Amino acid sequence: MAVQIRKLDSTAPDFKTTLDALLAFEAETDDAIETAVAHILRDVKARGDAAVLEYTNKFDRIPNGGATSMAQFDIGQAELEQALAALPEAQRAALQVAADRVRVFHERQKDASTGFTFTEPDGTVLGQRVTPLDRVGIYVPGGKAAYPSSVLMNAIPAHVAGVKEIIMVVPTPDGVKNQMVLAAAAIAGVTRVITIGGAQAVGALAYGTETIDPVDKIVGPGNAYVAAAKRRVFGTVGIDMIAGPSEILVLCDGTTDPDWVAMDLFSQAEHDELAQAILLCPDADYIAKVEQSIHKLLPSMPRAATITTSLSDRGALIKVRDMYEACEIASSIAAEHLEISAVEPMQWADKIRHAGAMFLGRFSSESLGDYCCGPNHVLPTSRTARFSSPLGVYDFQKRSSIIQVSEAGAQTLGKVAATLAYGEGLQAHARSAELRLNPVPPQAS
Amino acid sequence: MAVQIRKLDSTAPDFKTTLDALLAFEAETDDAIETAVAHILRDVKARGDAAVLEYTNKFDRIPNGGATSMAQFDIGQAELEQALAALPEAQRAALQVAADRVRVFHERQKDASTGFTFTEPDGTVLGQRVTPLDRVGIYVPGGKAAYPSSVLMNAIPAHVAGVKEIIMVVPTPDGVKNQMVLAAAAIAGVTRVITIGGAQAVGALAYGTETIDPVDKIVGPGNAYVAAAKRRVFGTVGIDMIAGPSEILVLCDGTTDPDWVAMDLFSQAEHDELAQAILLCPDADYIAKVEQSIHKLLPSMPRAATITTSLSDRGALIKVRDMYEACEIASSIAAEHLEISAVEPMQWADKIRHAGAMFLGRFSSESLGDYCCGPNHVLPTSRTARFSSPLGVYDFQKRSSIIQVSEAGAQTLGKVAATLAYGEGLQAHARSAELRLNPVPPQAS
Structure with a gap:
């Protein structure tokens, strides 16, 4: 079976609908x-x-x-x-x-x-403990x-x-x-x-x-x-998050060796037939070269069958108007892995609002990050980079609030709390604050 | 209906079992x-x-x-x-x-x-962006x-x-x-x-x-x-987390006005019949005083019926051996709200491993924190403070990894990545890293 990777153009009237359908993935529950x-x-x-x-x-x-x-x-x-x-x-x-x-x-x-x-001027201490x-x-x-x-x-x-x-x-x-x-x-x-x-x-x-x-x-x-x-x-x-199929989005300005980009797409597609590999590029000639590289390199890959299915079913080579539009589309896709394979990549990275990990410049292949760059390879999939983060140290920590109200603080805060508590109809809350308004000395234990 | 709050003693042979049963709460799915x-x-x-x-x-x-x-x-x-x-x-x-x-x-x-x-010595840039x-x-x-x-x-x-x-x-x-x-x-x-x-x-x-x-x-x-x-x-x-019933755990050394502690327990119990209010104290006489305060103050509360059911069904006054044991038990309960109503409360706070928010000292009633201290009142319930945190700014941010590998970095990292990728049977990953080992000059776009 030959690979049949779809080619899209962002100027097509049905582009958004087609892209949404391509990105849609719903985990089936069995x-x-x-x-x-x-x-x-x-x-x-x-x-x-x-x-x-x-x-x-x-x-x-x-x-x-x-x-x-x-x-x-x-x-x-x-x-x-x-x-x-x-x-x-x-x-x-x-x-x-x-x-x-x-x-x-x-x-x-x-x-x-x-x-x-x-510590506030009245001696009240507030804080956050991370453990x-x-x-x-x-x-x-x-x-x-x-x-x-x-x-x-x-x-x-x-x-x-x-x-x-x-x-x-x-x-x-x-x-x-x-x-x-x-x-x-x-x-x-x-x-x-x-x-x-x-x-x-x-x-x-x-x-x-x-x-x-x-x-x-x-x-x-x-x-x-x-x-x-x-x-x-x-x-x-x-x-942790329940991961969906892995994804790569390559945003290329047409200056990277097309073989490199083709292989980067393969490195995602070889994971799984449901994996998704997409290229965004403003240069139609360059896209054609990447497609040639795909056809040239694919037969030599041990996992060619998986790659072929993945690219044919869920992959795409997308011609965009320019790199600015590419960044807009990339933000809406919120990819797990985003390669910005371009000269001066940081100018484009600054325009990206959502991505699990960004791989900047032609030497930053996703595969380096998968193994040994240092950042985590457990990343948010299926557009969840809009609201979630790579696995990290913060996932193994939790925070506790610290509230130590001084006697003086209890006088001012107590009135505020009581007013709001009565407004919400929670009288014990109000009374608990009010009891601290006229303190009695501590009792011996 | 008179309030019937259970009294437990940590030295009782069945204490742990009784406490576990008291804490158990499973949200029913309808x-x-x-x-x-x-x-x-x-x-x-x-x-x-x-x-x-x-x-x-x-x-x-x-x-x-x-x-x-x-x-x-x-x-x-x-x-x-x-x-x-x-x-x-x-x-x-x-x-x-x-x-x-x-x-x-x-x-x-x-x-x-x-x-x-x-930035690493070879020019590779790594980072984390928070947006x-x-x-x-x-x-x-x-x-x-x-x-x-x-x-x-x-x-x-x-x-x-x-x-x-x-x-x-x-x-x-x-x-x-x-x-x-x-x-x-x-x-x-x-x-x-x-x-x-x-x-x-x-x-x-x-x-x-x-x-x-x-x-x-x-x-x-x-x-x-x-x-x-x-x-x-x-x-x-x-x-955010799906919240369970609200809880307060008061850890008291016996130096706080018993009326204050009773009202703090009420302020949790008035929320909901399933709410949970528990006192831990090493002083049996003091516990008796808090119980008297409960009976004395309850009739004046507008939400007395809710408080009565909550305290009778899910509340407890627990006599512990000493404050050290109280801290151990408090860590295992991992309460949403933990009041440490004691002199020099920080010495005990330092022994607490898990709590949503800690209210330190007799002036820090939970009700002040509910309304106006500043820290968030959306807190982890049902022992989830073991692994989760108060609602916070971090819940409305996400992180993206930044990986910009230099040409020199790609030479050393590429060999490491390729070795590990071959070991995992992912050849396209390995080839993608290896292609960067012998770089060709960038092509004109």
């Missing part, structure tokens, strides 16, 4: 999955370890008749270190460089989200989609935030462990690794079992069962 | 509500204004045969200003003081969440539960964040407008007020209609229909 997940969660909540053990033996086809105790699912720190030591030198070094850079970037993030207190979560669960998919880079991107921000317990769950279908995933856990600050997965792992982390303390938040990607389970335990624990 | 809301949302998405008009005329019993166009639901800036001007002087002044203080506090919050960029949301919807309940303070607490952080369009929706059952709510909108930075409510208003804000541009996030409290609608549109837009 009733069978919902029912199964609801049952598994209830069961894990009621029976704890026994339920987790049964589901894991069954769904992950644990060999030798299955595990007989939860302890068999724990991977000790020694085994993680061993996995790291056994990696080929180049892989170990690459993983370490990536981890170091991710850590450095996220430490800046921590510095940028601070608490504060200030880490106690305990976090990191879900890591097993099998083919096991990505060590995701271990780094999910665990390191939690570690930098100061989370004391970072519990990683990763299923091992047929008992097979991914050594690079274990190696990544060894350097990311993960404190415990448990080889369980699916809705049962989400339930165990959210509700706790005899051997697993309940966590405060669960992050990390997973299949439809995991996503459904995360949605259901939200409220009992925090969760 | 199938009839879910079905109705799903239908309304689909209808608003499909038919826009026509559907909103029909539902509003029907559910809010709009008089004179109902409205005939959406324009009739818009309240102009002049009418808001008029509502403010017509308020009794004391109320207008109180509202203004509260708004000013909330604004000042949230400006500090904005300063505490900043972006950054840094406001474009358009936000504020839901304000109508009728009895219309709280002007909630208008301030929801709208001002959005305004401080720099959100350009702040669209408030407020139902007006039987066509009755709450003048204090309109006055609050006038000073909070709301840019448009529409008198619609319920699931139809949530749908209109999320999907947009002919006369309402879709927003990026919807915040604010509402009834069960509103909560169900917000849950359903989450993903299309951002939402």
Whole structure:
């Protein structure tokens, strides 16, 4: 099957309608999955370890008749270190460089989200305290989609935030462990690794079992069962966003080697047949060259079939009037990954209102950011960059307000509060403020 | 009915079990509500204004045969200003003081969440940009539960964040407008007020209609229909947390006037029969005094019936071993409102790991914070302070990563990325990085 990538022109009368249809993506909810997940969660909540053990033996086809105790699912720190030591030198070094850079970037993030207190003239102290979560669960998919880079991107921000317990769950279908995933856990600050997965792992982390303390938040990607389970335990624990298909939007002024842009589009399209890769460019001749590069380079790609489906079904090469219009369209798309492959890219970046991550200049391929630039690769998809952010240290922190009203402050604030409380018909609120208006000395305890 | 508040002792063998049962709260999902809301949302998405008009005329019993166009639901800036001007002087002044203080506090919050960029030795620039949301919807309940303070607490952080369009929706059952709510909108930075409510208003804000541009996030409290609608549109837009019943936990060393503590417990209990008010204290005699104060003060409260049910069903006076244990228990409860009514309260505050807001010292009644201290009164309930924060400026901002890799940076990062990408079986990712290893000069556009 040859790739058939659609070409659009922003001057066409139906352009906006066509673009909206192309961008539309609604996650289907599957009733069978919902029912199964609801049952598994209830069961894990009621029976704890026994339920987790049964589901894991069954769904992950644990060999030798299955595990007989939860302890068999724990991977000790020694085994993680061993996995790291056994990696080929180049892989170990690459993983370490990536981890170091991710850590450095996220430490800046921590510095940028601070608490504060200030004292008013009457002695009243107000403030905001920023503290880490106690305990976090990191879900890591097993099998083919096991990505060590995701271990780094999910665990390191939690570690930098100061989370004391970072519990990683990763299923091992047929008992097979991914050594690079274990190696990544060894350097990311993960404190415990448990080889369980699916809705049962989400339930165990959210509700706790005899051997697993309940966590405060669960992050990390997973299949439809995991996503459904995360949605259901939200409220009992925090969760990260449920990710849609991955997207790249390349905004190019026509000065980048067309092969580079074609390959950047492939690097998104190879993820998944639902992934979306779109080029915006004011230069029709350049767009034609990128299309030629696509046809030239595609046959050599191992994942050509996935790329072909993705580009044909959800990709587009869009001719725009100029770079200004390209920035307008890019803001409305609010892409997960936005490459501005142009000279002096910052002038265009300043016009972008929404994007998960912006890759500026022709050397900033998305793939560099996916692995090792430092910023997180967990990014808002499906236009949610309009209101949400990359995964970060702030996702593993929470804030508490501090209010210490002085005796003098209580006199002025008390009258204001009482007036408003009576206006709202909340008399106990008003009385509680008014009692402080005529203070009596503290009593001995 | 006399109030029957349970008394617990932390040394009792079944204390933890009893406390867990007391704290447990699960929001029920009502199938009839879910079905109705799903239908309304689909209808608003499909038919826009026509559907909103029909539902509003029907559910809010709009008089004179109902409205005939959406324009009739818009309240102009002049009418808001008029509502403010017509308020009794004391109320207008109180509202203004509260708004000013909330604004000042949230400006500090904005300063505490900043972006950054840094340049590496090879010229690579990395950073994080913090920008406001474009358009936000504020839901304000109508009728009895219309709280002007909630208008301030929801709208001002959005305004401080720099959100350009702040669209408030407020139902007006039987066509009755709450003048204090309109006055609050006038000073909070709301840019448009529409008198619609319920699931139809949530749908209109999320999907947009002919006369309402879709927003990026919807915040604010509402009834069960509103909560169900917000849950359903989450993903299309951002939402704030769905709040559970309000809670106060008072941690007292026995030095505060027992009447004050009793009234503070009332001020929570008067909200709602499901509200929860709990006292932790190491001094049994003091607890007895608070109980006497409760019996003495309760008959004079206009909302005595609600307070009685709330305290009897969900309240508790808990004797603890000492203040250290009180702090431990308080951390595990992770209360929405935590009063530390004690001398030198900061020593205990430093031991608290989780709380929405901490009110320190005997002059810091929760009611002062509810109205006018400055910090937000929208706080995480039902133990979610373990992982979430007060509503704040940060809820109306989002972050974008900035990645500008230099040519030199692409040489070192490209090798790292390619190694990891091959390890994950993502060859287009690897090739995209490798293409930058042997750069060709940029082409003329």
